[in-house]
Amino acid sequence: MDLIPTLALMSILLPTLGGLLAFPMGDRARKGVVLAFSAAIIFVGTALTVLFLWDGKDVVTIGEDGLGSVDAWVWGITVLDIALMAVLIWLGVRCRSIVAIVAAVVQLVLILGFESWKGFGEVPEVAFTIDRLALVLVAVCSIIGSLIAIFALQYMEGRQKKGRFFAFVLLFLGAMNGAVLSNDLLWLFFFWEVTTLCSFYLIFHDETDEAKASARLALEITLWGGVALAVGIVYAGWKLDTLELDQLTASADLAGIALIVPAMLFVGGMTKSAQVPFQSWLLGAMVAPTPVSALLHSSTMVNLGVYAILRMAPLLKMYTPLTVTVALLGAISFAATAALALTQSNVKRVLAYSTIGNLGLIVMCVGINTPASLVAAVFILLFHAVSKGMLFLSVGVIDHEVKTKDIEEMGGMSERLPFVTWIIVLGSVSMMIPPFGLFAGKWLSVEAATNMPMLLLLLGLGSAATIIYYTKWVGRLISRTDAPPKAPEHLSPYYKLPLGAIAGGIVLLSVLTPFIADDYAFQMLPEGYASPHDTPSTDLLASNSYMWIGAIFIFMAVGLFLGMTQLRVADKDRRKVYTCGEPVEPQVAGHYFGGEATATLLTDLAVSVCAGLAISTLLLPVIAEVV
């Protein structure tokens, strides 16, 4: 039996099964089920990655023969899809949201109408494909997602409706894997809408007024994104006569109104990835329990949007005004959210803005659309997911142990929660400082942005702002008077294990950066893209491999080693800080660049500019047709 297709199907079915099992169980049994299934999903994700790399194929497809009973799949998904639409309409009714109801009804009409035109139950030639891009997302989702589920076991202790919570967490992982593996666009659409459903219930979970309002907002925005997706898919099936992603992206040339397919999928991806102007639902989603934020921001929801956009890269490329608009949208999302993050003192909001910004960077890279920029996009996707998952979980620990999300109240955390503080330091450093992986992505994207120099301005501002808000937060965490250390914290292994595992993963992945570049990322480009080796920095990243990145690692390690070992401080050497003769140490608050007033202004500005650009991506195909 061929293992890779089996493992791929397992990565969809296992979490789904786990979710269904976890739902009705009692607390103890559920803990066992979630642990067992998470471990199994991690195993499947790891095994799939290892086998795929070992195999060395570019793409593994699962067609009719690989699915067992193909009819069961086709009809199962068709029936479930219609049932899902019904559930979504019901959710709209429950939220009393006309906007959501209309969106869900439009989806239902589009999909039903299309299916009956085409004939129900058509068997796709290739149902699932596993290529390098899909594998990155499956690995991130399976491994990081499961670690988050394990973390949540402790975090959700003592909360209500845990059955529903874990059911949707696990289901979410299955749906995410399903969406990125699907080759049939209707299947992709089905899994896509399952993630909408899961995210709704996870945001809704605490059932406070705020949670309900945020869940409703998320539902409305992502459902309309789903409509965009459905329009794109139906158009592709209707006019371009293909519903299969691999055939669609290999289309020789798309011109005129047909460009509506990538444009619609792009806008759908924008809503999922919470890009400006659709960012508000992700910020609202902050009310959910922290593991949900970790899940949404790192391993599932938002990645799905940029995944779809990345898949559309070869199609977007066919009309230059489209790519330029996409690049601008991404770059503005990046710079604006980085500036917005400066104004926030709620750390979850800071992290949320940082997520939107990094995804904006990915969108920008798709817009630049050169081989190097697409590689940069994948780098950013991978390393951002890993680091951001870890940061959110750490914030969850602080929230749980110290009951605060405010940066200003996190002073001296390095004494109270040293383990978590060091995890956050590593996470933040990996988000902004070389040699950690995200740096490789940023480096490549700056290099690629020389093709569209106006982006460099936004990139420069955004990356400086990124350094500021992370440094400000970490600075607050580590500031201390050096009173004698208190008793170290006792953290549950459910906290320490996932955090430690992801931290180890970050360092390992960063050390492997040149390998990932040369042996993996450079080979995942769609057809029609040259080797990225024509860009100088890609060569420096890969073929001369360890030269530069190795030098940075060595200097960091030496600096850290000397600092840790050579700087012995005896008690007699210690002094109090200089306070100009004042008896107490005055506290200095962080600088928030005008706070909420600036934030409102900036949001309005960014949303109006980006809304204009997003609308123009939809108008451009029409213009292309007319001109």
Added chain:
Amino acid sequence: MDWLWLAISTVITVIAPFAVAYLMGIDRRITARMQNRVGPPLLQPIYDLLKLLSKTKMVVNRGQLILATMYVSMSILAFWLFIAGADLLIIFFVLSAAAAFYTLAAYAVLSPYSQLGATRELIQLIAYEPVLLLAFFCIWLVNGDFTSVATDKALVLWLPLTFAALIIVLLVKLQKSPYDVAEAHTEIVSGPEVEYSGKFLGLVKFGRWYEIALMFAIISLFFGHSNIYVAFVGKVLIVFLAYFIVILVDNSTARLRFGQMARGVLPYGLALTVINALIVWAIQQEVIPWP
């Protein structure tokens, strides 16, 4: 890159801070003359460093010192990368890493002056980093790549406005007025550095010299020639020119408030580099006729 070049670049990296110290000695002499004083010996910065190293150890906490070591390590790395011919973009990122560690070290002590200084340091960062990135882009525009290896072109003729923008960045890095808001010794008792003493202060100063050495190295990129001797003399002259302008500005201006500082660096720096980039682009595209 061969072993010989590795050795040479390492030697240059070892010598560089002392060259900077010597330049700073000259700076103090010139400044003194401008203020009708005699001024200290030329090697005074090195004497100062040696004296600092011999002082009694006084420490607030160890975290600060570890982060300061990381800062020094990153500064040395940034300079070495330049000399070894790395991509200017890596240097850019390593330089921001150095700045981040420097600021974190300042945040690590709960001193009001240090914390204020750290915040100001961050505001400086947003003021000069985009300018630096665009300046690198301008260099790319003329040279065609991002490597820091010298070219034959006299970049200063192509990029006079970028050169001016870099001088603003240099003022910030040298902690000179009007941009010395973070250190501001008469106001917040040298801000981020207030809680270092003795050899640790020496260590941080040493790291700062490397940062300055890097800035001078970048400025030296602005003159190149096919004849190595002409190139060398030109590079030395252009570094002296830049430093002289810095001293002149330092002595004829007063410190700005930090808000003014951000407004005074970012827009002007960006405008200068962008205009320069546009002109170069226009010449390259033959929009503007050029002989």
